[in-house]
Amino acid sequence: MTNAKAILLFAGAFGYNVLAAQTTLPLTDLSFFKSPGSTWKLAGDVKGDLEKNGVLTLTPGTGVLANITDFNNPGQDLVSNMQHGDVDLELDYMMAKGSNSGIYLQGRYEIQLLDSWGVVNPKAGDNGGIYERWNEGKPEGQKGYEGHAPRQNASRAPGLWQHIKISFQAPRVNSNGLKLEGAKILRVELNGVSIQENVELSGPTRGALGNDEVASGPLRLQGDHGSVAFRNIKLTTYDKPRPELIDLKYKVYKGKFETQPDFKKLPPDAEGSSVILSSNISKLENEFTIVYTGTLRVKEAGDYNFNLSLLAGRGSMTINNNVAVNVGQQRGRGKVTLPAGDLPFQLIYSKIFDFAKPALGLAIAGPGIREYLISDANVASGDPIDPILINAPVNTILRSFMDVDTVRVTHAVNVGSPSEVNYTYDLDKGMIVQAWRGRFLDATPMWHSRGDGSSRPSGSLLKFGKPIMALQTLSSPTASWSFDTAGTGYRPKGYILDASDRPTFRYQIYNAMVNDVTRIMDKNEGLHREISVVGAVPNLYMRLAEGFKIETSAENLYLVNDKSYYLRIDDSGTGKAIIRDSNGHKELLVPVQSKISYSILF
Template sequence: MKSTSMNTTFARLVFGVGWVFSAGLASAQPKTDQPAALPLNDLSAFQKPGNNWRIVGDVSGDLNQKDVLKSTPGTGILANLPAKDGNIDLVSNFQHGDVDLDLDFLIAKGSNSGVYLQGRYEIQLLDSWGTKNPKAGDNGGIYERWDDSRPDGQKGYDGHPPRQNASRAPGLWQHLKISFQAPRFDASGKKIENARMLLVELNGVAIHENVELAGPTRGALGKDEVASGPLRIQGDHGPVAIRNIIIKNYDKPRPELMNLKYAVYKGRFDKEPDFSKLPPEAEGSSVILTANVTRIPNDFLIRYTGTLRVKEAGDYAFNLGAAGGGGMMKINNKTVITPGDRRQRGSITLAAGDVPFELLYAKMEDWAKPSIGLAVTGPGIREYIISDASGAMNGDPTDPILVDASTNTILRSFMDMPGYKNAQGRTLRVVHAVSVGSPEQVHYTYDMDNGALVQVWRGQFLDTTPMWHERGDGSSRPMGMVQRLGTPVLGLAKLSAPTAAWATDTTGSGFRPRGYVLDESDRPTFKYQTYGATVTDATRVLENGQGVRREINVQNPASDLFVRLAEGSTIAALENGTYIVDGKAYYVRIDDAGGATPAVRKVGDRQELIVPVKGKLVYSILF
């Protein structure tokens, strides 16, 4: 068969971007088979719900009272509000095997709940606020298995604690994301593969990856294991609220590559050759896509031809890795991945049946080990590797450069702020950022250009790989559960009236950073001058790692000088000088305003919490 010539040469792309596979198919996902939101207008999605379960419009917790969760009428939130007796778990009508599950949950102080995949494998939901070293029974943990026949102290086993504590405070919304793979059974019903938690993320932090589950956890619906089972939510331990339950089932058969034949051609190919005029160095059959069909280390091309058996019609997306070179792929005689595709991704709509398959891999760079990696996702099919699993699925991985904060630690770097844009529409970057880490595992970033606290986080400290790997870009990244505190702006500003616009830069402020000084525990106090005043700004971690307390002292403050404490979609006043910010994302508690009165004001579609400066201001961020 004579192939058509490529529009773009292999060589131009190799020297351009390197043809390295990037895991995930974010830019090439199929358009159909989208995840489904579980309706929460009533309880009809569940089997015989107990009286402890209700559909409500809003919920609120109390930082100071255990097991208190208040609700208001409405729909959209599933709430467990236990009574004195008769509290039962909630079991879904639908059954699932392999599944991705997303949900938000809000837990009361001291409360305890859990989410059981297939009713058998529990991810714990618990108020673990302030816990430094989480265990399997803490928030996000994979709960232990149980055997009464084992000796005391050993009855519980096989639990998996989260890698780090990524929990928020009680009364705040938290996000849980689970990718679950059901156990596998042969035709006789015998289990041939254990269930797995492929990925569990708590508040955006990966806390479990590829954890094998040898059997049901404690409190399961049954000791047996099944290919399909219900979702179950624990309801007999304490108050919890859940919303935005998103489910994506993966229950369709995967496509298969069949009758693969290969031919190896020696040489440096800068475009697709005329194969009818080119004798191969070697040829044969293979049961899988692999680069191991040749011992030539460099300057070669492998051509695979065969059949792709499609069992489920729909949209399919492919992700190709071709180490040290480039690749091209055709399905059903249509080009799906071309050498011009920067990310080596492509998609195609396929009917059920057998279709022709062709893949080319040309290797030109001697620094890379030859390898081919091909991943595919489709309707009801989770992304999986359809090639040799040792292929080029992640390029040449870089060992991360991580900074721990076993003692009080300071690191200066650039800091990107995802979700916030600069004037050019790009991700905002704080260029004079100082990140301060603590052994209590609560950390923060300070913007020295504005005298402002820009983010706090709980868990591990910094990933400095972007800054120090090879040439680097000067930036570092928080590794734990991050709470950003709004668009970085000048920390203190003069307002002609409480409704006046906040300053967008330091123009006219006379702002001058004066660095920082360290106390006896190596904790910094920042200094700067602004609007004729001298400012000292110290942030310290609260007891039990529940947040940070910030103390700002201003000498000679102007009468119209204000501090902006928070910005968010909503800011609501609670009791005792406490405010809850951005749809229950974090709390601000004003500890000492020096007699000044805080105000919540509307700015466009956002709100700000501001307070006049009277010389000293102390407030805490609880998250």
Template sequence: MIYKNYKAIYLAFWLLAFAGAGSSYAQSLNNPVALNDLSAFAAPPKNWEIAGGVHADLDKDNQMQVIKGSGILVNRFDEKNIGRDLYFNLQHGDIDLEMDYAMARGSNSGIYLQGRYEIQLLDSWGAINPKAGDNGGIYERWDDAKAEGMKGYEGHAPRQNASRAPGLWQHVRISFQAPKFDGNGVKIANAKMLYLWLNGVMIQENVELSGPTRGAFDNKESALGPLRLQGDHGAIAFKNISYTNFNKPHPTVANLKYAVYKGDFTVEPNYKTIKAEAQGVTPMLTSNEVKLANEFLLKYTGILHVNEAGEYTFKLSVPGGKGGLKINSATVVTANGFRGTGTMALPAGDLPFEIVYIKNVDWAKAALGLTVSGPGVREYLLSDANVSSNDAVDPILINATENTILRSFTDVPGGIRVTHGVGVGSVEQLHYTYDMDKGMIVQIWRGGFLDATPMWHERGDGSSKPAGSVQYLGKPSPGITKLADANAAWPADTNSTGYKPKGYTLDADSRPTFKYIIYGATVSDASIVMPAGQGLHREVSVSVPIANLYMRLASGSKIEMLKPGLYSIDDRYYIRVDEGNEKPVTRIVGGMQELIIPVLKKVTYSIIF
């Protein structure tokens, strides 16, 4: 991708460059919103209340059961009395904001930044091609003076549908840049959505907002405005709301001097004994002053101006080598693996600093980078935009334009690598990974199919990863096993079971049925994507009855039976057991809850998320 405004969107890049695998965000948010009462809100309407829990009805629109308690903000829906929007006391400009939300079936709501720019919240469960009005979309602007069919404009659809089913908690994180004005109040820069992550997937990035979206509380724009939640279109709940207001000027660098030294350095030399290859002054931190491709040392000195005392975090990128940052002669960052991070409490004022960049790996491009974040300061790029993520490869993405199968290694939480994983993709954009060593579905996800970059780029490591919003289904372990009784611990492996994987067969639509032998019986395990990609329906059958055989349907911290046959797992996904099965058992083993079911001849159930 080519970005025209590096300073504005650099944060999103830096997150990807510095955050570890599976991490989406860099700066933690420092202002949680207490939800013990409604005191955080301005004149809260009667349709809003505080609760301790919620459950949505999967079969009825706008039905949400509310459980007494605290910690959850709920908008009740009443068709007779139209609800009103909820305004925070918070007035904000640039802001990072995150929260969890759960929607009733058919519900419609929104998050309005500054009360004017709407992030759509919608029950988009099962939408294959999301639009601007779907969950995570940036709603359209509106002009009644335009011709029919043209009134709505500049809406921005999410890159993919990362939505969850009604009643399940979804996580959104937003980074918003407010419009900017000169001293006369004239707008000099539009508002921007720097990024928007939904359920672990970036679905909006660097979207410029030329003006308020439809439904804004007014059509003016200003440096500050109220945070607002829509309350007139459906039942919805929120929790874990937190934010960081970025209302302070960022540190700056000045009086920059550089020196370039030629050589294969491992540590800093005695500068008095060597001669610089080049030296001078420059208006910005950059590696462009270096005319050597490799084996050099670049040293910068200068002044860091800090407007307000506080704790500041610096990230230093030194591709192809190592380096460090010192402020007031004290080491802040040591970068030994191409990059490093450090934090230091700094006083206000002008502080001397120095940066050293030693490069001795020839395949990496020289690209010095430095960012700073701190109290009221969004992560800001102090160097030029010639920065490398050290992974400047276009991703190798596999789209499931038809039912698709790919075998690869699969990494799941806990540092676990599934070595015989099979990725199964569908045109409904609902995909899963099957562990052929355990007879278990280890993860299910919605959106893009697979990112095969780790497997196919250069030599690769044999692994692929989901390209959508993932729900992990627990630590890999046998899908079915014998238990001495219903309280016996579930085994970690298939030792002593005679387990033998027998591959899979494909039906007429190229959907796999996995087969294996266990305890001398043949097991057939087939999953079919439910209509509109709303989940997986799974059928596991055993060729001959086996005494005391059980199947583990789910494990988690909290398993609740919402109604006979329907279970909520950690409020993250549902298990629905078909009629005609044996009765499932919820038990506690090792501090975790498990949902298990006796296996006689066949088990059929659905994973819904």
């Protein structure tokens, strides 16, 4: 690709193994795109405006692609020179307030980008939705059809960076252009939350470059509905032919083989040929071995990754007379460099345990090849667990352990709301340690089997750093913030509930009583927190935020961690906020007399 740096990536992408060419667009110029319109610009940074529709302000430089539009200059779409088929796309984007854009795979299938801040029940036209198809011949109100809403709203506020991952499978067409299989959105992950999965599309969505379906097409960014910015654009393409298994034969041996015998010297109990690897060719449930032999036809030389699962058994796989995977118990992985050509293949599956039904699965990933099953779908799935999910149709509180990065918060209070804005409060520190938008909790690790006492947020998560005391006295504004409660006299006093079951947390510190109230903001924009201190405490400060970057956006409004969230100081009394350096990070502090209130907007 023009002005693009190609590298090899071997990692997990959306649950798939990847061994493919990845391209990162440097965004030092616009040569990747065809005839970019005047509204598309390069910038070093960009900033939104929470109050004004359509406003993004650019800082000179490169690395950010921005579309700056208004009613007089609505802009046009940006179309790539490159053509893609199967692809994984990953990027950051920022919506201006009230703005609308979209990502069109192959120029035909749109993932909607929209300022959907605060929406509780998103539709197909909201952020992360798969946009509707369209038929002008239908009656009014029925023209749009087959749109797919995101599972939940994981969107952030305008002017904040959002992160999206899209895994797309192109339609399958023959040499005459006849569609054999529809396009699929395998997965969309927005801000760390899976919002679309395994969605087959019957045809192009509204506004497509064409209604025909093709093996490859351009990447297209919508530019005629509002200001939007992009950065860190990465594409991983899968355009190489898959290996095939041919001349596949099998032999079945009855018996429990703790060690592998020389099967060439044993008479099989059954044998034959097969079109696919499967455990179903054996009529036995336990104590048997299947030996498959055949040819693996490799069309593209390179490194291949194999994932072999043999439920309740063990075995091995050999390719080109070399062991590719050994399975000591149920599962094994291997990476092998293979030449192009027809290579001898052997797979052995010994079913020796009786705790599960037979299942054999083999998946392959290779250069330019997304991981795929080369066996049937009767694959070992381990110990499937139905997740134990807790929704919050009303204000809901659940006590649990909560893991915040490497720290286990043992006295966590999780507060959920029907507005789908939720947070975790650490009773040991008087700190909100995280907040999230979307569904409430996954309590599977706490309640499945014996459990470990912990739960997990189910939505788009925002972390506020290592749990640490929210209030402390400092000898000066530059004094270090302590990581423990020694000398503070800290005593948690639990919480009381109001008539709507919303908590007010209470604790003692420095012989003063603190009331800590957090409420969901109007329009579900985030959290509003008010702390009041009953009793005089000299030189008392509150640590409002910590991160690798804190910048001023407007008066009393701050952007934290490279525009991950806004923090707005609503009432600090006579105290003035301080941004200071601390061990390579930034801290936002404010002196506290009797009361302080601030909002976290995300």
